[in-house]
Amino acid sequence: MSTTPTTGQVIEYAAEFAGKTALVTGAASGIGLATARRLGRGGAAVVIADYNEQGAKEAAETLKGEGIEAAAVALDVTQPASVEAAVQFAVDIFGGLDLAVNNAGIGGPSTPTGEYDIDAYNRVIRTNLDGVFYSMRYELPVIEAAGRGGAIVNVASILGSVGFAGSPAYVAAKHGVVGLTKTAAAEYAAKGIRVNAVGPGFIETPLLKEMDKAAYDGLVGLHPAGRLGLSEEVAELIAFLLSDRASFVAGSYHLVDGAYTAV
Template sequence: MTFPVLADKVAIVTGAAMGMGEETAKLFAEAGARVVVADFNEEKGRAVAAAIEQSGGEALYIKVDISDSRQVQALIAQTVAHYGRLDVAINNAAISPDNALVEDFDENYWDRLMSIDLKGTALTLKYELQQMVKQGGGGSIVNIASVSAFRPQGGDVAYVSAKAAVVGMTKVAAVENGPHGIRVNAVAPGAIDTAMLRSSLGARGMTIEEFAPTMSVFNRLGHGREIAQASLWLASDASSYVTGVTIPVDAGYTSR
């Protein structure tokens, strides 16, 4: 059961066309938020927004490449033009780990991943904060990091570096914006069953059955909705005294 803990709130979810972002957008709509489904994939993004509307929620799709400052600014402007304000943001958009050793990483892929996973998160955070400070009344922002920032495996140096930086960025933004009543936190997902993870495993020649026990004391992958629930708690007033933290949702992976 979902309670209307985000009633009358306006929430942006980036990377909302699939995976954890899709689950988050749908859960937030169930919790009463007016949701902006932000994603570069127009076909899938529009489908998610339509599914929310068909279920009785309120959603708006906006196409955005978060690595482009002008498009991120337009995302915020369109959100405010349509809904009047911005209360919550989930910065989830990212691309797959690079599957490369430190001594052999591909510079082109490094640049592409950093432009989205790190710079893109920074840009969305920047302009979300500007809007929240301008309108007053506080707000809540959740950056999606990764347990790889705390307990990395080999073979994904760019991804680990980007997600570790997201954790640091979250802390800085929380310290700077506490006086404005804006909370900034992060969620660090463990092994979640998404198309991105399946693609990454395929590139490594691993099956889910082989991988899950190495990442989870439950011997299973997590579900996108389980990450969405953590983001929902951080987005809601239930976590009103929480800022600057990163919550692992990882079935014990960082505990052993």
């Protein structure tokens, strides 16, 4: 049982993920942690994977305290061997893998394309795009081998569909994530594995709260809804896409952005 992020209305979560294992990358905080919690409340055993190993362990302990079956693993999505090990960890600890949420990512500096630091560009691409590829590269064969189908959600961004001045690497990576998602979906739909992407708008985080008020208000003003999104709101969309309620949804890119991209 939980409440909606904005109204406090009580929701009874059915055990729609009971008996399933979910791997969530970048799950020590933010959207990743909110998603892990939502899946766990739906009955899934959850692997909290994050570059911040201590943060992942603390998040897993928190979820366990809420009655959720959870385990933590260190993960560097820029290293294929690390990704492979995290997927194997899920299999070793919980007996398999059914669901995955590829959420790990970084923002990078804000600099015009003609002045963008090459090393910074490569870091963003390695994390936000290559990391999603590596994740699916090792998740898909394990899900397929189990023979019971499954689902993957890749966390892109509103910037997977529009541009944003000063963020060439991030925008390029997130557009790439949408393309990877569609390609994998076409390849694996007949095998009972659905792959989709979500595109969050700007989401409320402690870091944003520390911004200059004018800059923060400027971000809010980009969203016709008149506010930033909440991690829990993104988690609800992800949970739907992973659930059997979305059984014919594959290869799609779903925005959760307070109408940011509508204007």
